[in-house]
Amino acid sequence: MRRPSRLIALVASVAVAAGLMTAAAVTGPAAPASAAADARQFDAGNIISNDTFYNSAAMTPESIQSFLNSKVVTCRAAAGQSCLKDYTQTTSGRAATPYCSAIDGRNNESAASIIYRVGQVCGINPQVLLVMLQKEQGLVQSVSPTATAYKIAMGYGCPDTAPCDTAYYGFFNQVYNAASQFQRYTKTSSSWSYQPGRNNNVYYHPNAGCGTKTVYIVNQATANLYLYTPYTPNQAALNAGYGTGDSCSAYGNRNFYLYFTDWFGNPSNWLQSASFEGGSVSGWGWSNGAINRAAVNSPALSQNGDYFLAMNTSVVGRAITQDVTRTTNVGEQATATAWVRSGSAASYSGEMVLWGLGGSQEVAISKFTVGTSWTKIQVKLPVRASAHSTIRLDVYMGSNTGDLWLDNTELTFGAAPKPQNELSNASFEGSFAQWIPGNGFVNQQIYRDENEAVDGSWFAASNTPARGRSFAQTVPVSTTSTNQRYTFSIWLRSDSATTPFKGTLALWGLGGSANVVEQTPFTVDSTWQKITVSTDMNSTASKQLKAEVYMETTNATLWLDGGGLSDNLLSSGSFEGASSTGWVRGDSRMNLAVYSKAQLPPKDGTYLAATNTPVASSLYQTVSARPLAGETYTAELWVRSGGPTPFKGRLALWALGGATEAGSSSFTTTDAWTKVTFEVPITHDDHTQFKFEIYQDSTDSTLLIDSAQVY
Structure with missing residues (x-):
């Protein structure tokens, strides 16, 4: 396959220099109205993180449409083509491949829907696809796009040394093939010229006489960008921002970085002053009270670069803090990493914490105890409960003696892993959430008692005046595959030391071609027992799972805690x-x-x-x-x-x-x-x-x- 790269900004700038531009032509990359990205911060080896590049959950169809609407308020459509925000086409279905899952065709599908669905089936961040559409043909901001711009929207199949391949013409065709190609680069990484984890000689320009730069590519996502557009910007291009450099300047990957940063934030790290270089602590504050802090210039002692941050506190539990304003959606995951060490011979303990703020608060905590060697700490916050407007990083200090040193911090966003537990509030922490009577009225209550609870601090209690009533939770799932197996487990006990509690645990597959269910009878005494039931979905294509606890005893109360509903990770587990x-x-x-x-x-x-x-x-x-x-x-x-x-x-x-x-x-x-x-x-x-x-x-x-x- 021919390398599908195209230096649109370069071609445009050459045309300007030759005096060949017309009024309708694109004269170069149009900077966003509120451009703030600094091209001099471009990191040739880490243009974008893997987490960000493959984060297919970063945008919804609605947020993509809203984004496109914001970029073109008034569409002139002088060339007879609608602007991207209004563009539709009838798309054709594609079968599953090693790089993308199957996608169906749709009539009059909007550009926003195409971008979203291709991102989903190919596992590519829709933000990446939007930036590619802008850097290749300027489509996101164009108020008068041409038919040609849509034909080669992503520059796919358009090498710098030959005409574009007509087999890849068409907006959907371009977006799908480009996303698929990114996954092909990823899954056959060792077959390509630019590879992560090693030094690579990257050309500055199609003119080989402009020379190469040795680039240590740190991740596959950055390698993907170089394979697609195989040039790195020279210093003249970086000094020019969105403008024109010199005759050896190429702009594709520079413009990718600039557009992404201005539109969606730093593609490789969302934290300011991440390594405190130049003595900067911009963006960092504190929580729970003031702390002492200083950026120290010592290349010999720092973990990364020339500087690190030394800090201490007179009150245990105070923290160094940075808030990142970013809409983070359900299905995404924030990942923070930092290098820490003790500033003295004594060990130092603390916690690194990520908070999801705005919406239903969520938190993830990683505790640490470190000595005099730099130690990498990481904490991950999968967003499950609601979208958040702010992600807060806190590094809490667990001692009021000695110093804690901090360096090389990072905050990235990616797709959250599939939740291990499909149940909502499985341990009844503070509420019943989605737990409801499932087969008639039952009495129910939650109690907070850390000494009695199996998991967390709370547990539930329920009893029934009539046999056969139940306590249940129904959860939606992606359509189950053939012979997919789910397991429902929960801890149960009787409240009575003399009266055992009898019942049945059931797991239903609902909403498919037929309902399926498996049951496990139980008898529990006054000690907690874990009861489990597994159900094969067979070929029913179920769309809901119902975890249900049927109660047969009417003269005692059943306690419940620590529920779990998970699918089997193995293939052919039951053959x-x-x-x-x-x-x-x-x-x-x-x-x-x-x-x-x-x-x-x-x-x-x-x-x-x-x-x-x-x-x-x-x-x-x-x-x-x-x-x-x-x-x-x-x-x-x-x-x-x-x-x-x-x-x-x-x-x-x-x-x-x-x-x-x-x-x-x-x-x-x-x-x-x-x-x-x-x-x-x-x-x-x-x-x-x-x-x-x-x-x-x-x-x-x-x-x-x-x-x-x-x-």
């Missing part, structure tokens, strides 16, 4: 449809076969798997995941002997990427199905994968497995 997709044999001599219930009785559903090996090895599955610190994941597997000889093995769950965390449990099978299960508490935010591994220690027998889960 339904005779599928073993996702499972990998650790040794080529290992056998793995799937059987139907006509051949062997499964634990769940219609199928199970059998495995054996002549040498000790493992059967495993690795899945992408971004668990958050404070979450707890459960590994679960049902096992039984496939013959007269017991089978010995171990089940392990590994959280990989960053600091490895793991849990395991040994087992010896019998001729009855036995559940192997354990939990892995997550204490680090940097994991990217789970590895579910079944170690097979026996080499003289067969192991039957079913209902494998990670949730």
